[in-house]
Amino acid sequence: MQKKIRIGILTVSDRASAGIYEDISGQAIRETLTEYLSGEWEAVYRLIADERPQIEETLCELVDEEKCCLVITTGGTGPALRDVTPEATEAVCDRMMPGFGELMRMESLKYVPTAILSRQTAGLRKQSLIINLPGKPKAIRQCLDAVFPAVPYCIDLMDGPYLECNPEVISIFRPAS
Numbered sequence: 001m002q003k004k005i006r007i008g009i010l011t012v013s014d015r016a017s018a019g020i021y022e023d024i025s026g027q028a029i030r031e032t033l034t035e036y037l038s039g040e041w042e043a044v045y046r047l048i049a050d051e052r053p054q055i056e057e058t059l060c061e062l063v064d065e066e067k068c069c070l071v072i073t074t075g076g077t078g079p080a081l082r083d084v085t086p087e088a089t090e091a092v093c094d095r096m097m098p099g100f101g102e103l104m105r106m107e108s109l110k111y112v113p114t115a116i117l118s119r120q121t122a123g124l125r126k127q128s129l130i131i132n133l134p135g136k137p138k139a140i141r142q143c144l145d146a147v148f149p150a151v152p153y154c155i156d157l158m159d160g161p162y163l164e165c166n167p168e169v170i171s172i173f174r175p176a177s
């Protein structure tokens with residue numbers, strides 16, 4: 001039986017969590033995934049401040065209790081003193097996936113010279129893939145378009161649910177077995 005597809009969306013932002021601005025980036029992740037994915041899936045959404053213990057606790061909750069096969073975070077990846085999302089991600093992951101950060105920074109450089117200021121990373125906790133995106137709303141699509149082609153196969157390799165995508169929106173790649 002096909003496993004239920006649950007995807008965590010975690011916005012880490014002092015100001016969005018305080019209600020100073022609307023969480024446009026979290027919404028952009030949900031909209032982008034809705035375009036990419038052709039099958040049924042469910043979003044599990046959280047909005048929290050840039051506090052490392054809370055980020056770690058929420059990532060663990062999304063993976064361990066909510067059973068998300070994929071968790072996408074936005075915000076807190078830069079050099080500002082309160083930016084600690086990559087550290088929190090690394091702390092809860094069993095294995096890191098450095099290629100994601102490398103590719104997203106390379107792709108982001110086509111849009112902004114400050115792309116290298118993002119310390120965004122990705123890693124695996126149990127059977128789940130966690131990916132960091134920068135906080136800026138525009139960065140969401142720019143980064144996801146670059147790395148998402150490899151995401152379904154990554155989840156396949158961990159015996160996760162089979163992600164079906166819309167080929168006219170995103171060309172995903174699954175090597176022939």
Ligand SMILES: Nc1ncnc2c1ncn2[C@@H]1O[C@H](COP(=O)(O)OP(=O)(O)OP(=O)(O)O)[C@@H](O)[C@H]1O
Binds near residue numbers: 134
């Ligand atoms: N979740 C979000 N929704 C909408 N706009 C955002 C969000 N996160 C960041 N931004 C925008 O991007 C700009 C730069 O973000 P910055 O790097 O300061 O964000 P952050 O560190 O992720 O969030 P914060 O400073 O609120 O904790 C912000 O001034 C804001 O305009």
Ligand SMILES: Nc1nc2c(c(=O)[nH]1)N[C@H]1C(S)=C(S)[C@@H](COP(=O)(O)O)O[C@H]1N2
Binds near residue numbers: 074079107108
């Ligand atoms: N694609 C993309 N990547 C981007 C940006 C952007 O606008 N688009 N902004 C950069 C900037 S200015 C910063 S400071 C870092 C970290 O952002 P964060 O702290 O909001 O995560 O992401 C960088 N990466």
